[in-house]
Amino acid sequence: MKLAYSLLLNAKPQAKRYKLSDRDSLYLLVSVTGTKTWRFDYRLDGKACTYTLGRFPDLSLLDARKARSIAAELVAAGIHPKAHEKQCQHETIAHHKNTLWPVCEEWLNARISNMDNSWRADENATSACCPTQHASNRDFERSLRDYPS
Template sequence: MKLTYPLLLNAKLQDKPYKLHDRDSMYLRVSVSGSKVWKLDYRLDGKDCSHTLGRFPDLSISDARQRRNDAARLVASGIYPKAYEKQRQLQTITHNKNTFWAACEDWIEDNRDRRSEYYCWQAVRFLSRYVKDSPLGKMPVRDIKVAHVYDLLQSIAKRKVLAREERKAEGAPHIAIRLRQHLDAIFRRAIISGRVDANPVAALKPSDVVTLPPTRHNRALEANELKHVLAAFSVTGTELTRLAMRLLLLTSVRTVELRGATWGRSTWNPPYGPSPASA
């Protein structure tokens, strides 16, 4: 009987499992519950064995025959197809655990409780953008050489290829330097965990891959100019923004600390008498 798709699809249930034979010891086994599985019978080491090729209709007739041919070649070489598949699965799992991106993920998790929220956010952002979906991220971490890291940092510094959310075509040397710092830390951790024996990033100084533009300092405001700026604060922006700008002028605090400040009560306990506000 020649097996066809309609014949297999409409195969009726029976009181016990039965087989619809194809050729070369391959057949479709129809169970009492209605499942239909491609099987291959073979003999190896003096034992009669059966190997599951896949389910119908997920696995078509032609694809099942191709898998049958692959399995037959293994049997001819003295290899059990099921053992071969398990070995391949283990190799795939091992490979995925030792890719460069897997090393990045482990480093990110290690630093969540050690670093600030902003630092972790920035590291995840840069690594996800430039490493995760790149060929480098899928490579075994042991296979990564200095040239791979150099090419990655150069592509960022000179912006050869625009990433998903890049808004400008100019290079990003500062991002390249920051990413180099993250990669250096990742490889140092990979050495400790036994994933690699050497750190390819250590051979690259920032000056080897990045030429930073000259620093441009903003001009200091004169007293009369500062008066106009203060006057502008009273009519522009929200009240919260105006308060933040005045606090910045009074304290010269870093902007990241200003943005992260809360309205909680002060816990300042001066060693010599009360604070000026309570005096």
């Protein structure tokens, strides 16, 4: 049965959770609390699996169908959609770790740990007359973010 937007909006919680099936193993699971979650059932390596696509209405019917199509392509290639999603997240995190600020922060921390504490007294004495000279790491990071790349 093809789902309609009005049917999805009017789906109310019941004593047990239930499914509103769309097509191609896509369905909306309505929980006892009223949460509506898009799910896709598939079979890979001889095991039945379920992939959660997102919540309704944050993820519309059309978007859920598109996401199901992408997940079905991954399954056809022998890839679990959730594993692929996690791999993409790790690649994004690794990419952003190799930016300028983490490298600068590592360098600054290495320099500060090698210094003795005598410079702190000088910093406190001159901070009143030269406040810009003693900007914190957060101010430095903010200025780097605002600098056009």
